[in-house]
Amino acid sequence: MNSFLFHPNLADCRRLFLRDYEVQINIGVHEFEKKGEQRVLINVDLFIPLDESTPSHDSLDEVVDYDFMRSTIAKRMAQGHIHLQETLCDDVIKAMLAHPKVRAARVSTEKPDVYPDCHSVGVEVFRIKESQS
Template sequence: MVPLQFCRVFCGGWAVPDDIDFLSRSLNDRLRTEGECRRLFLRGFVVDANIGIFDHEIGRTQRVNIDVDLYLRPFNGPIDDHIDNVLDYDFVRAEIKEIVEKGHINLQETLAEAIADTCLNRDQVIGVRVATSKLDVYLDCTAVGYEIVRVKK
């Protein structure tokens, strides 16, 4: 894994939001040499997951919010308004559902890492940010979670 650094990245004239400013040097180098950035994202995907290590969590589901950002290499050719010329984001939802439906997961870290691995297996994806959060753990918090950012070497 490439070490992360804090930085400000500009992609095609727009600034990357503060919560994902810490992209790696590898991704920044690609942006400089390729001159553009594409980001595909999934926000607020709430699943019922059998997740947790405590006795009261085992054998029942919990609501988990999942946010994913995919950083994509530039397109090889024109988009031509055709789905076959871009990365179809349906795979992200489908893969997350498949991971969750496989069975019990002890840790949010395990879930987020599995999602990141799946996303990085796509040729078009050069970087990924995955954030998971349990929504019903504490009465005085909206969520408790984990986030990972990874860039292909």
């Protein structure tokens, strides 16, 4: 279990997630990686305060839509080649935290086709938005 789930600033939050979102993306520092797309798996967790995500009218506009996560990732991918998974994670998490209802986020990326002797290589980042006092 990830320890960030027990952070006291997240106790009043709902967790929204996107699991193993498979994309083809231009990513990598090696010359062979710059010549085409490769498969990347992206995972996102968003932590949204219950008072910002508990619908009273069963309406989509009362919550954060899953499409927000997918479209945010698509916008970053459309910007062109990325050298590092760290850059991709940092850019995606920054955009996720820009949503006014999101208090915290976790983003991970995995490249499953890099080495034949392991499942994947990847990066993960977790951030909590600073208080808006």
